[in-house]
Amino acid sequence: MSALVDIAPAPRTAVERPLLEVRQIVKHFPLKGGLFGRTTGTVRAVDGVDFDVMKGETLGIVGESGCGKSTTARLLVDLITPDAGEIAFDGRRLGPDLTLTELRRNVQMVFQDSYASLNPRLTLEDSIAFAPTVHGMKDLDARRLAQELLAKVGLEPKRFAGRYPHEISGGQRQRVNIARALALSPKLVILDEAVSALDKSVEAQVLNLLMDLKAELDLTYVFISHDLNVVRFMSDRVMVMYLGEVAEIGPVEAIYAQPAHPYTRALLGSMPSMDPEKRTEEVVLTGDPPNPINPPSGCRFHTRCAFAEEVCSVKKPSLHVRATRGHLASCHVGTPGSGHSLSELPA
Secondary structure, eight states, X not given: OOOOOOOOXXXXXXXXXXXXXXXXXXXXXXXXXXXXXXXXXXEEEEEEXXXXXXXXXXXXXXXXXXSSHHHHHHHHTXXXXXXXXXXXXXXXXXXXXXXXXXXXXXXXXXXXXXTTTSOTTSOHHHHHHHHHHHTTOOHHHHHHHHHHHHHHTTOOHHHHTTOOGGGSOHHXXXXXHHXXXXXXXXXXXXXXXXXXXXXXXXXXXXXXXXXXXXXXXXXXEXXXXXXXXXXXXXXXXXXXXXXXXXXXXXXXXXXXHSOOSHHHHHHHHTSOOSOGGGOOOSOSSOSOOOOTTSOOSSSTTGGGOTTOOXXXXXXXXXXXXOSSTTOEEOOSTTOTTSOOTTSSSOO
């Protein structure tokens, strides 16, 4: 594996080190077919992704369905193994320096489907106490911890500890999943569409709970969502993904105020507005994303981009620093020397 390199995706001082470093991770899924189950194609789900997550921040990840958000999340907790690239947690690389057991103690995940995430045969207390028990905690201490965590997420232990998942609502189940994720005292929690299945009133309660827990327990979040308003509320920085690659990454207000990538502008332009004077009257993004089995050459967004030129279909853009420190975009437009007519300098 290649050595970790500093791509400077976030503002930092000389003494700061990212809690999580991801370098050129790749995950391709082969497609089998035919009489002998031969490989007929490859889905390029994640295709060379770089980013950092700083301690104490929330990194939001957005993009259309199929862009690689959830696959990236599963790679971070090693639920699936990357084909290439490196992941380092707190300066230690997964594999050579960091065991999977140590990673799981420090990095936990909350999934979208709150019911499928819980064992229907275990009570809520048993579900939360299970992981600490596996990691060596005495059963009585694990159960005491489970009740403390139930109380911390707003569920009274006397009422809820002995219940089963089917006996509580979706919002309550997601609170249990959050409690279970906190049972090993992790430093990083990955939230994969954790509130998207909830109605808006319950969603607001869970989001406020997550914010309170982050402050109280000094947590770091990777927050994945299709809801751009929720991402803006929760995040310190945002990473925009398109067809398995990073299109743009930077401080949340910089990206929402001055998006540098045409795809990011299209996403933000598609956000519904409650103001009747600011209704979207023009289609900002047309067509479906290209097939990830055979993605376009050069910039993968060029087939849907209003600014596409010949260089976009020939040359793959790299992440380039924009006006705001820590704001990077993968686009030939505005990139010095890219060869695009809208680049800042001639090639």
